[in-house]
Amino acid sequence: MALVENGGRQATAAPTSPFAIELKGISKAFGPVQANKDINFAVPRGTIHGIIGENGAGKSTLMSILYGFYKADAGQIFINGKLTAIPDSQSAIRAGIGMVFQHFKLVQNFTVLENVILGAEDGPMLNSSLAKARKVLGDLSREYELDVDPDALIEDLSVGHQQRVEILKALYRQADILILDEPTGVLTPDEADHLFRILNGLKDQGKTIILITHKLREIMEATDNVSVMRRGTMVDTVKTAESSPESLAELMVGRKVLLEVDKGTAAPGAVVLTVQDLKVKDEHGIERLKGVSFDLRAGEILGIAGVAGNGQSELLEALGGIARATGKITLNGVDLPLTGAQANGQTRREAGIAHVPEDRQHLGLIMDFTAWENMAFGYHNDPKYQKNALFMDNDALRADTEKKMATYDVRPPIPGLQAKSFSGGNQQKIVVAREMEQNPDLLLIGQPTRGVDIGAIEFIHNQIIALRDQGKAILLVSVELDEIMSLSDRIAVMFDGRIMGFSDPETTNERELGLLMAGVGGKA
Amino acid sequence: MDYDTLMQILGSTIRLGTPLLLACLAGLFSERSGIFDIGLEGKMLAAAMAAGAVAALSGSAWVGLAAGIGASLIFAALHGVASITFRGNQLISGVALNFLASGITVLIAQALFGQGGRTPPLVGSARFHPIELPFVEALKDVPLIGPLYSEVISGHSILVYAAMACVPLSWWVLYRTRFGLRLRAVGENPAAVDTAGVSVVSLRFAAVAITGVLCGLAGAYMATALQAGFGREMTAGRGYIALAALIFAKWRPWQALGATMLFGFFQALALRPDVVEGVVGMKVPVSMLDALPYILTVLVLAGFVGKAIPPRAGGEPYVKER
Numbered sequence: 076m077a078l079v080e081n082g083g084r085q086a087t088a089a090p091t092s093p094f095a096i097e098l099k100g101i102s103k104a105f106g107p108v109q110a111n112k113d114i115n116f117a118v119p120r121g122t123i124h125g126i127i128g129e130n131g132a133g134k135s136t137l138m139s140i141l142y143g144f145y146k147a148d149a150g151q152i153f154i155n156g157k158l159t160a161i162p163d164s165q166s167a168i169r170a171g172i173g174m175v176f177q178h179f180k181l182v183q184n185f186t187v188l189e190n191v192i193l194g195a196e197d198g199p200m201l202n203s204s205l206a207k208a209r210k211v212l213g214d215l216s217r218e219y220e221l222d223v224d225p226d227a228l229i230e231d232l233s234v235g236h237q238q239r240v241e242i243l244k245a246l247y248r249q250a251d252i253l254i255l256d257e258p259t260g261v262l263t264p265d266e267a268d269h270l271f272r273i274l275n276g277l278k279d280q281g282k283t284i285i286l287i288t289h290k291l292r293e294i295m296e297a298t299d300n301v302s303v304m305r306r307g308t309m310v311d312t313v314k315t316a317e318s319s320p321e322s323l324a325e326l327m328v329g330r331k332v333l334l335e336v337d338k339g340t341a342a343p344g345a346v347v348l349t350v351q352d353l354k355v356k357d358e359h360g361i362e363r364l365k366g367v368s369f370d371l372r373a374g375e376i377l378g379i380a381g382v383a384g385n386g387q388s389e390l391l392e393a394l395g396g397i398a399r400a401t402g403k404i405t406l407n408g409v410d411l412p413l414t415g416a417q418a419n420g421q422t423r424r425e426a427g428i429a430h431v432p433e434d435r436q437h438l439g440l441i442m443d444f445t446a447w448e449n450m451a452f453g454y455h456n457d458p459k460y461q462k463n464a465l466f467m468d469n470d471a472l473r474a475d476t477e478k479k480m481a482t483y484d485v486r487p488p489i490p491g492l493q494a495k496s497f498s499g500g501n502q503q504k505i506v507v508a509r510e511m512e513q514n515p516d517l518l519l520i521g522q523p524t525r526g527v528d529i530g531a532i533e534f535i536h537n538q539i540i541a542l543r544d545q546g547k548a549i550l551l552v553s554v555e556l557d558e559i560m561s562l563s564d565r566i567a568v569m570f571d572g573r574i575m576g577f578s579d580p581e582t583t584n585e586r587e588l589g590l591l592m593a594g595v596g597g598k599a
Numbered sequence: 600m601d602y603d604t605l606m607q608i609l610g611s612t613i614r615l616g617t618p619l620l621l622a623c624l625a626g627l628f629s630e631r632s633g634i635f636d637i638g639l640e641g642k643m644l645a646a647a648m649a650a651g652a653v654a655a656l657s658g659s660a661w662v663g664l665a666a667g668i669g670a671s672l673i674f675a676a677l678h679g680v681a682s683i684t685f686r687g688n689q690l691i692s693g694v695a696l697n698f699l700a701s702g703i704t705v706l707i708a709q710a711l712f713g714q715g716g717r718t719p720p721l722v723g724s725a726r727f728h729p730i731e732l733p734f735v736e737a738l739k740d741v742p743l744i745g746p747l748y749s750e751v752i753s754g755h756s757i758l759v760y761a762a763m764a765c766v767p768l769s770w771w772v773l774y775r776t777r778f779g780l781r782l783r784a785v786g787e788n789p790a791a792v793d794t795a796g797v798s799v800v801s802l803r804f805a806a807v808a809i810t811g812v813l814c815g816l817a818g819a820y821m822a823t824a825l826q827a828g829f830g831r832e833m834t835a836g837r838g839y840i841a842l843a844a845l846i847f848a849k850w851r852p853w854q855a856l857g858a859t860m861l862f863g864f865f866q867a868l869a870l871r872p873d874v875v876e877g878v879v880g881m882k883v884p885v886s887m888l889d890a891l892p893y894i895l896t897v898l899v900l901a902g903f904v905g906k907a908i909p910p911r912a913g914g915e916p917y918v919k920e921r
Contacts, residue, residue, distance in 0.1 A: 142794075144919065165796030180791040182784045183911065193784050194795025196777040204777070244795075 092156025095120040095252050095283035096141070101150035103136055110136040112307045114150070118252075118300075123274060123284045125294040125315065128304030128327055129528040130499055134287050137304070138254055142174045143167040154252070168195075173245025177257040179237050183230040187223050187240050188212070191247050208247065215246055219276045220269065235266035242273065253277065254285045259293060263382050264556065264589035271297050289529075291320040292557070303327055328529050338540045341564040344373035347548035348394075348517055353402035355389040364389040364400070365572035371517070371548045376539065378563025378580070379552040381592055386572035387552045388433055391521050394550070395430040396423035397438075407516060424453055429510035431503075433521030433552065439506040440494045447476040447490035450509050483508040484534060500531030507535055511542055518542060521552040536562060556585060570594040600874050602743070606750035608867050608874065613755060614825060616863020617762045618643065618817040618834075622841035623848065623855045624769050625813035631773065631850060632806030633786040633912040637693030638678055639814055640838025641700030646671040646818025648704035651718035651829030652711055654725040660823045663725065664758075667822070668815030674700065675811025683803045686916030697838075705831050718822070718829040727756040727824035756824040758816060765813070769852040782806055786910035789917040799917050814838075836893075843896040849907045865891040 094117040101114040111133045118124045128134050139145045141152065143161040152159050154170045161167050167174075181190050188208050196204040209225055216222045221239050229237060238258065245253055255274075259267040274284050274297065286298060294301050295315060302312040303326040310326050324332045348371040355364035364386045371377050379387050392398035393413070397420060400413040406426055412418040420430070430453075432438035440449050451460060451472055460475075462468040476490040483504045485497070494502055503523065510518065520539065524532040539562060543549055553559050559566055559580075566578040568591035575591040622639045629636040649670035654663025674696050681692040705716035712718055732753035738745045773779040781802055785792045789799045817837075822829045840862055847861075848854035868875055869888035876882050 163796065164794055168796050174794065176794065180788065180794045182787045182791050184787060185784065189780060189784075190791070193780060193791065194797045196780070199777050201775055201777060201780055 092153070093119055094153070095155060096285075097153040097156070098137075098141075099151045099153070101137065101140060101147045101152070103140060103145060103147050109307050111140070111147070114309045116302050116309050116312055118283055118285060120155070120283050121278060121281045122299040123278055123286060123297055125298035125301035126285060126287045126304065127289060127291070127294055127301060127323060129289075129530075130526060131306075131528075132304040132327070133307040134304050135256065138174070138256060138285070138287060141167065141254065142172060168248050168250075171249065171251040173242075173248060173250025173253045175238065175241040175245065175253065175255045175258060177260065179241050181229045181237060181240060184228060186226050186228055187232075187243075188225045190229060190240055191225075191244050195248050211247060212243060215243060218280075219246075219273050221246075221273060234261045235263075235269070238262070238270065239273075246277075250282070252283045252285070254287070256287045257289070258286070259288065259290065260554075261383065263592050264585055265593055267293075290557075291323055294323065295320060305329055324529060330530075332529055332533060336536050336540065336561040338562070339544070341375055341543065343375040343564070344546060346370050347373050347407060348550070349403070349405040350394070351403040351405075353390070353393055353400055353404065355386075355393050355398050355400045357389075363572055364393065366402070367569075367572075367574050369567060369574065369577075371550060373516075373548050374543055374546045376543050376549045376551055376562055376564045378559040378566045379550065379569055380556060380559045380566055380588055381554070381569035383554050385569045385592075387569055388521070389572075390569070391430070391433065391519050391550075391552055394423075394428065394519055395432070396420045396428075420453060421456075424513070424515075427516035429513050429515035429518050431506050431510050431518070431520040431523060433525070435503055435506050440502060442495040443493055445491050445493055446480070446485070446497070446505055447473045449494050449505060450476040450479065450490075452509070454509070454513060479508040479512055480505075482512075483538070498528070499526040500528045503527050503535065504531065507538060511538060515547065517548045517550065519550050519552075522554065523551070524553075524555065524558060556588060560585075560588075568592055600878055603746050603750070604871075604874055606746040608864070608871060610750040610754065611867040611870060612860060612864040613751065613759060614863075615866040616860045617755075617759045618821050618825065618837055619841050619844060619859035619862050620856060621762050621765065621813050621817035621820065622838055623844045623859050624765055624852065625810040625817065626842055626845045627769065627848075627850055627852065627855060628782070628806045628813070629810040630845065630913055631786045631910055632782050632803045633789060633910055633915065633917070634678075634682055634803055634807055635689040635693070635914045636678065636807075636810060637690055637842065638674065638696040638700075638838070639810075639841055640834055640836065641693075641697035642671040642674045642811065642814035643818040643821065643834045643838050644697075644700040644704050644832070645674050646815040647822040647833055648708055648718070648818075648829045650815075650819035651721065651822035652708060654721055654823050655712070655719045655828065658723070658725050660721075660725055660727045663823050664727075664816070664819045667819030668812055671815030671818060672808065672811035675807050675814070679804050679807040682916065683800055683807070686918065689914055689916075701832065704829070708829060708831075716831045721823060721827045725823070726827055727758055727820070729754045729756055730760075756820070758820040758824050761816065762820070763856075766852050766856045769855075773852065778805070783910075786912055789912050793917070793919065803917075840892055840896055843899045846907045846909075847899045850910065862892050862895065865895060 097117040098114055101111055103111040114137060126134050136145065140147045141161065143163045143166050146162060152161055159170050161170060188205055191212065192204045192208045197207065212225050221243055223236050223239050229240065258270060262270060278284060288294060298315045300312060301315050301318065301323065303310045303323060305327060351368050353364055353367045354362060357363050367390060379390065381387055389398055393400035394404065396418050399418065402413065404411045404413065406428065411426060436442060455467065460468055460472050473490045477488065480488040480490065485501050485504045497505065523535050523539065527535065539549060551562055563580050566580055566583065568575045568588055570592060571594060575594065578588060622643055626636055626639050646667035650663040650667030653666035654660050657663065678692050678696055681687040682689040708718055709716045735749045735753050738748050773783060781792060781797055785799055785802045792802065793799050821833060844855060844858035844862055847858040869891060872883060872885050872888060875888060
């Protein structure tokens, strides 16, 4: 292999321990928050090791310590049986650790080659480094199905290919231990399968892989062992083959969790929403939504599946009155304005549409404002919040917020707390409470459980079902296929700004949906 | 306009374009690393005063040049500490340094020389003088080539030739060296550099230091070569014009040469209203000609030259994320 000539570290690292990584007593606090408490865990060499846990369980902190981003307050790290200090990323790389972050660390207007050699150049001049990297990349891509054009600019590559560049970067630095943080969040099922084939190939070559994910299914499919974290502690490490999704979920949350959504059959009523040939252009004049048509009935959940960026966001924005559109939207028999001053969130709300936007931190909340102030957004003209012609009735708003926080189990239930002080799940519950409590005819809900803990996911899913059972129409957009399949009464798959086809969640499967999501099959 | 006049104007284009070119390249290094620098003007002014004063006191233009670079580096270090170490707002830091330079230069010059905030006129070896290149006499009578060689190519100070050499040198550093690759990367995505195990802070300080040296050259050139001494506000907005040229050039060295020479050409025209009158056929007010570079700047900034995409991480202090 072409790799051995560079450094020769692999040859000297004679295995003295069966473990590639061993952590002993790792603790890390941020102020009063104990992010990691006395973590002990070991990863056998040549295995794929999963780490799961809710948001804030301390997975990322632990991996950041391993990659030299943070220094642990206490504890020791052993790499291949050798006590190793990792004060910075450079030391982690030298110790043979490579990291693929959830948000890629690539320079967009550099070529693949330039990104690969960045920080790992052979000398002060670039030419020899580039030539060497070209050769090594060729070898690696043949060996591990990691094909990418070395001269392509990153910004021209698909997300899946960008991820391969990140893996190549780590392998070029001769990583023996590869850490992947939520690697499949942005991939189609097909791309994810490809990624797991790559990871298995790497494992066969003796590399050790740590996979951080919140998707239990991936843990079950891909890993040999799995460690579960909860509130900063390592709860347990088990062999994957001897565990089940239910037992892992229980370990994560600390109580029994219903993974399957418990929902009765739908009783669809009259058509509430009709969308005909809806088109949206972005600010560069590029058509993002290329003519979408569907009906949505009362008491029905229509799930929109698809890889992020295929027009789902534009569909929600057009329906919510945020984006200008052409075509036709009819709600309860009345045409809604698509352009002009009347096409805005205010008029949509008055027409009976509530909107839980995909990006709650930018569109759903103002993070520096308090919970009760956020609770007024979009409904600040509601007569029940007015004291008189001039002033709002803040006391009524606070009391109202307190009531909604109790109903939606927002923790802590303090209306005066700033939105940014709540966890992701509780922020989402605030938005969901605000929108659902307005008793809309149609609820638009985008990525309802992105960055939300398992416990809160269960709660939000139940609220969505309850709203459907009250006879409301619900348009659900999610990139989580599991979520779409368990909640929807009907599924539409979007690709490249179009609906590729409709499926029945009872009869379809992931493979079929995955093909539609990749633009294969269905009606074009 | 005859050929000889055109050559004279091109010659003065180069003389007037040189400080713009140096300042523009200075801004290029800083901004390519992700540090916006609106304080080019202040650094040039500080360098001009230091160079003028030290050259007057020591009688050596070279010592003056070193003092100019030193003064500019101090200002660059302040900007670096404010915007890199303390992650302050880069625009505010730059503006503050411009104000500081504007006041302190006059204050020091007045305290040292008591001549109303100027330095004494520089003579002899306290000034960089034009260099006569070889063969000027020999080529003098060759048509076309002769005047071109003697007016445009020959007869500039050593600093002009140094500035011209900085263009290919900058290109080579940016696109052919490891340092350049990392510098361009840190201005686009510092997280990529950080996770690759390279220090974002050192890279940015290195870039800011290069900016300091180049601004020092520009300021020293103004006081010891273009003119004979420092005068109050002598840079007259050249730091801002250089920033406009940088946008015009889309943050690339060769284009920076073109853009700054275009601005230099307008400044040269403003010095020759007689020629302009001859070409246009009517009397153009001198103030109108003086305004030309600024009008072009406004047009450039208004986006009439196509969309210029600045380095993506520009202006943003780098904070390691969890």
